[in-house]
Amino acid sequence: MLHRRRFLLAATTLAAVPLLAHAQSDPRRLALLREITGGPLPAAGRVLVDTPPLADNGHSVPVRIAVDSPMSAADRVQQIVILAERNPRPVVARYALGPLCARAEISTRIRLADIQEVVALARMSDGSWWMGGTRVIVTELACLEDG
Amino acid sequence: MLARIQVPAQARQGEIVTIRIAIQHPMETGYRIDHFGRRIARNVIHTLAVRFGGTEVFSADMGSGVAANPFLQFHVRAQASGEFSFEWVDDSGARGSERATLTVV
Numbered sequence: 001m002l003h004r005r006r007f008l009l010a011a012t013t014l015a016a017v018p019l020l021a022h023a024q025s026d027p028r029r030l031a032l033l034r035e036i037t038g039g040p041l042p043a044a045g046r047v048l049v050d051t052p053p054l055a056d057n058g059h060s061v062p063v064r065i066a067v068d069s070p071m072s073a074a075d076r077v078q079q080i081v082i083l084a085e086r087n088p089r090p091v092v093a094r095y096a097l098g099p100l101c102a103r104a105e106i107s108t109r110i111r112l113a114d115i116q117e118v119v120a121l122a123r124m125s126d127g128s129w130w131m132g133g134t135r136v137i138v139t140e141l142a143c144l145e146d147g
Numbered sequence: 148m149l150a151r152i153q154v155p156a157q158a159r160q161g162e163i164v165t166i167r168i169a170i171q172h173p174m175e176t177g178y179r180i181d182h183f184g185r186r187i188a189r190n191v192i193h194t195l196a197v198r199f200g201g202t203e204v205f206s207a208d209m210g211s212g213v214a215a216n217p218f219l220q221f222h223v224r225a226q227a228s229g230e231f232s233f234e235w236v237d238d239s240g241a242r243g244s245e246r247a248t249l250t251v252v
Contacts, residue, residue, distance in 0.1 A: 060214040084212055088178060092212035095221075098204045102163040102224035109214040111176070143216075 032090055033121070036081055039127045042121050047132030049120045058112040058142035059125070067104035067122040077104040079123040086114035111142035148172060152233055154247035158225035166205075167235060168195070168219045174233050176211040178249040185244065188238075192217055199223070199249075204231070 033041055051063040069077045076099075082092040092110050106121070112118070119133035158164045174205040177189025189211060197205040205221050205252060233245040 020220040033206050053191045082212075087212050088176075089156060089210050089212055093209060094208040094212065095222070096203070098202070098206075100199055100202075100204045100223045100226070103222035105222060106217075111212050113189050 006066060007060065016095070019144065021122065032083070033087065033107075033131075035081070036083075036091070037123070040129055042129035044131060046124050046130040047120050049132055049134040051116050051118055051134050051136050053135075054137045054139070055112065056139045057133075058138040058140055060109045060116075061136060062109050063110050063118060064107040065105065065122075066118040069104040069122075069124065071102060071104050074125065076101075076125045077122050079121075080106055080123055081121040082103075082108075082110065082118060083119040083121065084112055086116040087111065090112060093123060112136060112138045113141055114138070118131035148235075148237075148241065148243040148244050150233070150243060152245045152247050154231055154249055155252050157250050159225075160225065160251050162225045163222050164225050165220060165247065166197070166223055166231070167182075168197075170199075170217055170235065172201075172216060173235065174211070174213055174215045174217060178211070190236045190238045192235045192243075195219070195233070198234075199230045200227075200229040210223070225249060227251055 046068040048066045050066065051061060055061040063082065065080050067077045069075060075096055080095045084092050089129050095106055113139050117133040117135045119131060121129055121131045123129050151169045153167040155164050160189055172192050175187055175190040177185045181187050191209060191211055191213065195207045196203065204223060207219060209217065228251045229249060231247045231249065236242050
């Protein structure tokens with residue numbers, strides 16, 4: 001009886017470990033997210049990061065960020081931030097979208113120093129932050145190599 | 148600095164137009180070493196601002212993670228005829244600017 005209880009306890013504790021790790025994420029990422037938003041953690045969702053799944057050159061990886069937003073006068077995206085946490089500088093770029101911007105969408109090309117998840121954050125006009133990400137595999141890396 | 152800005156010359160009232168910007172610039176990261184072992188100083192276009200008739204439409208704060216010859220694309224609603232201005236500055240203090248006129252028909 002005792003053994004069974006101990007086993008059950010151990011099993012549930014073990015099962016909870018990856019979940020917890022996922023929820024708390026890594027402390028460096030949390031600190032970075034809080035620094036960008038100025039406090040709140042972004043909610044997951046509404047942000048699409050569109051990249052080729054396999055980029056053969058990390059020096060120039062096309063990225064399209066699209067946010068689920070009507071872009072009306074009352075409900076719109078005000079800011080988009082691109083993060084590449086395994087680059088020497090994790091904040092790649094920040095964009096401010098003014099009232100004339102008609103779509104919550106931008107495209108650019110970025111450098112990736114490693115195989116990693118490219119993350120984008122969006123700040124809505126109600127002050128809420130949302131985020132999404134896509135894992136990109138890079139066969140030739142940028143930044144740390146010469147040339 | 149050479150730049151190519153694409154803005155349609157004409158649009159209908161309320162139409163969404165696509166704006167593309169490509170600027171010729173090395174976007175030097177600051178992590179590269181030259182042939183004499185010295186670090187090459189960072190030099191990126193850190194700020195780009197787009198205005199339409201004086202009001203801010205779009206702006207970008209960029210770092211060394213943006214690829215060389217930075218490219219940007221976004222979408223704007225054509226409401227009235229006017230002029231877009233594009234201005235950017237790099238770490239060396241070099242400035243560039245372009246203008247493009249949009250006519251609403």
